[in-house]
Amino acid sequence: xxxxxxxYDTPSPAGLTGIRAWLLTHDHKRLGLMYMWAIxxxxxIAMLCGLLLRTELxxxxxxxxxxxxxxxxxTLHGVIMVFxxxxxxxxxxFGNFFLPIQLGTDDVFFxxxxxxxxxxxxxxxxxxxxxxxxxEGFPDTGWxxxxxxxxxxxxxxxxxxxxxxxxxxxxxxxxxxxxxTFHRMRDKKMxxxxxxxxxxxxxxxxxxxxxxxxxxxxTLVLVVVERLFSVGLFDPDKGGDPILYQHLFWMYSHPxxxxxxxxxxxxxxxxxxxxxxxxxxxxxxxxxxxxxxxVAGSLVWAHHMYTSGMSDVSVFxxxxxxxxxxxxxxxxxxxxxxxxxxxxxxxxxxxLLALIFIYLFSxxxxxxxxxxxxxxxxxxxxxxxxVAHFHFVxxxxxxxxxxxxxxxxxxxxxxxMYDFKKAYIGSVLTAIGFLFHYVPMLILGMQGMPRRYYDxxxxxxxxxxxxxxxxxxxxxxxxxxxxxxxxxxxQRVPASSNPWGGTTLEWTVPSPPPVHxxxxxxxxxxxxxxxxxxxxxxxxxxx
Amino acid sequence: xxxxxxxxxxxxxxxxxxxxxxxxxxxITVAVSYLDLGFFNVPLALAIACTKVTFVLLFFMHxxxxxxxxxxSFVGTISFLFIMIGFTFWDVAFR
Numbered sequence: 053x054x055x056x057x058x059x060y061d062t063p064s065p066a067g068l069t070g071i072r073a074w075l076l077t078h079d080h081k082r083l084g085l086m087y088m089w090a091i092x093x094x095x096x097i098a099m100l101c102g103l104l105l106r107t108e109l110x111x112x113x114x115x116x117x118x119x120x121x122x123x124x125x126x127t128l129h130g131v132i133m134v135f136x137x138x139x140x141x142x143x144x145x146f147g148n149f150f151l152p153i154q155l156g157t158d159d160v161f162f163x164x165x166x167x168x169x170x171x172x173x174x175x176x177x178x179x180x181x182x183x184x185x186x187x188e189g190f191p192d193t194g195w196x197x198x199x200x201x202x203x204x205x206x207x208x209x210x211x212x213x214x215x216x217x218x219x220x221x222x223x224x225x226x227x228x229x230x231x232x233t234f235h236r237m238r239d240k241k242m243x244x245x246x247x248x249x250x251x252x253x254x255x256x257x258x259x260x261x262x263x264x265x266x267x268x269x270x271t272l273v274l275v276v277v278e279r280l281f282s283v284g285l286f287d288p289d290k291g292g293d294p295i296l297y298q299h300l301f302w303m304y305s306h307p308x309x310x311x312x313x314x315x316x317x318x319x320x321x322x323x324x325x326x327x328x329x330x331x332x333x334x335x336x337x338x339x340x341x342x343x344x345x346x347v348a349g350s351l352v353w354a355h356h357m358y359t360s361g362m363s364d365v366s367v368f369x370x371x372x373x374x375x376x377x378x379x380x381x382x383x384x385x386x387x388x389x390x391x392x393x394x395x396x397x398x399x400x401x402x403x404l405l406a407l408i409f410i411y412l413f414s415x416x417x418x419x420x421x422x423x424x425x426x427x428x429x430x431x432x433x434x435x436x437x438x439v440a441h442f443h444f445v446x447x448x449x450x451x452x453x454x455x456x457x458x459x460x461x462x463x464x465x466x467x468x469m470y471d472f473k474k475a476y477i478g479s480v481l482t483a484i485g486f487l488f489h490y491v492p493m494l495i496l497g498m499q500g501m502p503r504r505y506y507d508x509x510x511x512x513x514x515x516x517x518x519x520x521x522x523x524x525x526x527x528x529x530x531x532x533x534x535x536x537x538x539x540x541x542x543q544r545v546p547a548s549s550n551p552w553g554g555t556t557l558e559w560t561v562p563s564p565p566p567v568h569x570x571x572x573x574x575x576x577x578x579x580x581x582x583x584x585x586x587x588x589x590x591x592x593x594x595x
Numbered sequence: 596x597x598x599x600x601x602x603x604x605x606x607x608x609x610x611x612x613x614x615x616x617x618x619x620x621x622x623i624t625v626a627v628s629y630l631d632l633g634f635f636n637v638p639l640a641l642a643i644a645c646t647k648v649t650f651v652l653l654f655f656m657h658x659x660x661x662x663x664x665x666x667x668s669f670v671g672t673i674s675f676l677f678i679m680i681g682f683t684f685w686d687v688a689f690r
Contacts, residue, residue, distance in 0.1 A: 235664055263675045299683045351678060354686065363689035366682070 058467065062567035078163035079567060083170050084149030085465065090174060091141050092534075098132035099530065101125050103523055106489070108506075110520035112513055119506040123192030124207070126504060128184070130195030131212065135219045136177055138446055139308060141454045142315035143261075144173070144226060146461060147254045151230060153558045153565065154248045156239030156574040161232035169225040176219035183211035194504060196305070199286040199297045203278045210279055213272040220265045220272075223311075227261030230254050241576040245336065248556045248580045252339050253318025256346040260307045260314075264350060268304030271297065295360050302353035310349035312446055313413075314342060316453030317384055320406045323460050324388045326554045327403040328395030329590065331581045334387040341380035341387075348377045358426055359433050367426055374424035381417055385410060396587070400552065401475035405456035408483045412448025416441060419494065434504075437497020440490045448486060455479070455533060462537060463547030467563040471543070474536035482529030488522025553586045603660040613654045620647050 059081045063073035074082055105125055108115045117125070148166065152159055160166050184190045187208040193201055202209050234255045238247070247255075274285055274297075284290025286297045325332040332338065354362060354370040388410060397403070419441040422428045432438065463469050492515040497503075501512045508516065550559040557574050558565075624643050632639060653659040658669060 259671075263672060267679070293687070295686075296683070299686070303679055350675065351682070354682070361690075363686050365689040366686040369682075369685075 056562050056566045056571050058562065058564040059567045060564060064567050076167070078159065078167060080148050080152050080160050080163065080166060081465075081565065081567075083166055084145050084147075086170055087140065087144040087148060087173070090177065091137055091145060094132050094136035094177065095141075098129050098137060099527060101129035101132070103527055105129060106520040106523040109508075109516045111517065112510065113507060120192065122506045123504075124190045127191050127194050131180065131216065133446075134195055134308070134312075135216050136173075136180070138312045138450050139219075139223060140173065140226075141450065142319060142457060143230070143254055143257055143311075144169075146250075146319070146457050147226070147230060147315060149465060150461065150558050151251050151254055152233060152237065153561060153569050154251045154556055155233065155237060156242055156557055156570070156576060157233070157237040158568040158570070159237075160229045161237050162229050165225055166229055169222045169229070172218055172222035172225070176215045176217075176222060179211060179215035179218060183208040183215060187211065196301060197272070197275060198301070199275065199278070199294055202275055203286070210276045213275050217269050217272045220269045223261050224265045227258035227265075230258040231262070234258075239574055239576055245339070246576060246578070246580055249321035249332065249335070249338055249342075250315075250318035250556075253314045253321070253342050256342040257311050257314045260311050260346050260350060264304045264307040264311075267300060268308075271300040271304070274300070295357070295362060298357050298360055299354065302356045306353040306356065307346075307350045309445070310345055312450045313453075314345060316409070316450040316457075317342070319453045319457040319460070320388060320409055321384070322554075322556065323402050323406040323456055324391050325395075325581045325583070326460075326552050327398050327400055327406075328392045329398070329553065329583050329587050330391055330395035331579070331583060332387065333390035333393075334383070335579070335581065337383050338387050341383040344380035344383075345377065348373065348380065352377055355424055355429075358429050371424060371426050375421065378417065378421060378424075385414060385417075396590075400459075401470075401472055401479060402456050402460035402552075404476060404479050405452050405459060408479065409449060409452040409456060412444055412452060412483075412486065416444030416446075416448050419444060432497050434502055435497035436493040436501045436503055439503045440493035440497060443490050443493075448490075452483075455482070458537065460552070461558075462540070463551050464558055464563045464565070466540070467547055468540045468543075469545045469547040469551065470537050470540040474532060474539075478529050478531075478533030478536055480529070481532060482526055485522050485525030485527070485529050489519050489526050490522070492516070492518040492522070553583075553590065555583060555586060556580050603657060605654060605657075609654070613650055616650055617647055620650075 059079055063069065064077055064079040064082070068076055074086060077083060077086075104116065105122065108117050108122055148160070188206045189208060191197070191202070191205065191207045191209045191212050193205060193207075193209060197209065197213060202213075234247075234251065277283055278285060278287075284292045286292045286294045288294065321332060321338055352370055352374045354366055355374045358367050358371075388406075419437070423432065423438065423441060459470070459475060496512055496515040496519070499512065499515075501508055501515070547563050549561065549563050551563075552559070555577065557576075560574065561569055561571065620643055624640060627639055627643070652669075658666065
């Protein structure tokens with residue numbers, strides 16, 4: 053057997069050594085890993101913020117912090133989780149690493165721009181950090197920066213929104229790179245209906261990134277303009293409209309939910325067929341549902357504004373559109389379940405995490421329908437129900453898809469395998485902790501407990517205590533998962549090039565891949581999820 | 596992979612012609628600003644502006660010579676912008 057030098061041993065551009073080989077790299081795989089470590093750092097910080105918040109709420113009155121710090125902490129938790137973890141996690145790490153390989157090419161279309169995006173991401177994160185310790189301290193506005201509060205408050209809003217602005221630029225450039233690579237760099241023999249579903253999901257996401265992100269960038273600049281010059285864009289006394297801010301904010305921030313979840317759905321579409329040893333059910337339906345979610349998801353932003361004073365006609369219209377988004381999402385869930393039906397299922401940590409995703413995401417989606425309907429939404433608006441729904445979708449959905457992707461592609465990225473037993477324990481504990489954490493919050497919301505409140509009535513104490521208990525379980529589960537993955541660097545159990553029996557192109561290259569990805573010209577299959585050969589091999593091995 | 600579009604270089608004559616058209620349309624914009632057409636003041640000004648934009652997009656930005664992917668991307672982007680502005684105005688109109 054011939055050995056091929058991996059991308060770790062081959063700097064790109066050639067000649068760079070040591071830390072410079074990383075900091076000046078054009079290699080999409082190195083950049084994917086650089087994103088990974090940065091994003092994991094932010095995830096841990098934001099998770100600890102969340103844990104402190106829930107600890108504070110475990111009992112009535114002051115527990116570990118005062119109300120000002122509590123307000124800043126939930127803003128910090130939201131800003132970091134949204135802009136520095138959930139949005140970039142799957143596209144920036146796994147998209148960068150695997151999109152070119154799945155398309156049969158050696159890099160993204162603009163490798164230098166890719167490096168620049170990473171620097172923008174780091175610079176945005178750094179600015180967010182600086183805003184913590186400078187001026188009047190971190191904002192207490194919540195991650196939504198709603199006016200008029202964000203315009204009038206003395207805390208460091210301007211610097212924080214500039215950090216979000218820069219992070220938005222990074223996100224747009226990554227999207228631009230993916231779209232261009234998709235059209236211009238993929239293997240000549242690969243037709244549109246031969247592209248793996250993960251790459252399709254990144255393509256749909258990239259369009260939302262490019263079209264919606266400029267809106268939030270402009271809106272955040274307007275907030276700074278208002279703070280500096282008091283133009284009155286959102287001030288009715290000066291002819292402005294306060295609801296306009298909400299329109300502009302949600303024009304991005306609702307599609308951003310789909311920027312967060314679509315790549316996660318792409319991950320699940322890769323994992324389910326591999327461990328069912330069966331071709332994905334409804335390939336074209338999944339492709340079209342990804343594009344459908346990208347389009348329909350961009351038209352429903354005002355369902356966040358039913359109680360804002362918006363016109364009744366708009367409330368009716370946006371409610372109707374919101375229900376339409378459920379259709380493509382359901383198409384995906386049905387396709388995943390149908391793929392497993394009569395499949396030859398092999399349980400592994402990535403599959404377990406994917407199944408947890410389907411369960412939690414479905415609850416998130418269905419509770420979303422409660423909020424999409426105007427009547428119930430008015431009852432639970434701005435309560436813990438919304439917080440729980442959002443986390444079911446974003447954490448139960450994207451978070452678990454991220455964990456699943458880590459466990460699925462870890463052997464490919466590092467060429468080593470992790471301990472399955474510890475991965476199972478971590479996954480199950482995380483899922484149980486998750487349910488303990490968020491189900492009480494759904495109930496608290498139905499009972500009327502508002503979100504973002506520092507203190508509460510005695511009747512909410514049991515629910516808040518349970519939620520806090522769940523938060524600790526959740527964090528322990530995640531800790532076990534991460535430690536297990538990190539321990540694999542010490543144990544160094546080598547992984548083969550195709551440890552799971554996958555059929556997409558990344559499983560045809562060595563683990564970890566060489567710098568130009570392919571040792572031989574990639575063989576493009578008629579259909580990317582044809583498991584007939586893999587199934588025959590498995591049968592042969594069993595004999 | 597989609598076929599690569601050929602590079603298209605416009606002749607100076609054509610570019611000058613388009614510039615001329617744009618300058619004439621600018622002149623018309625200034626001229627009609629002195630006329631009071633009542634309700635049609637704004638629609639007419641917008642129509643002239645749209646015509647100018649179309650010329651810039653088609654010739655200066657080469658949209659006329661691009662393949663379907665670029666054209667579709669452009670139409671999609673404009674539609675998205677139109678919907679965002681339209682829906683927001685719609686809310687204000689019915690408040």
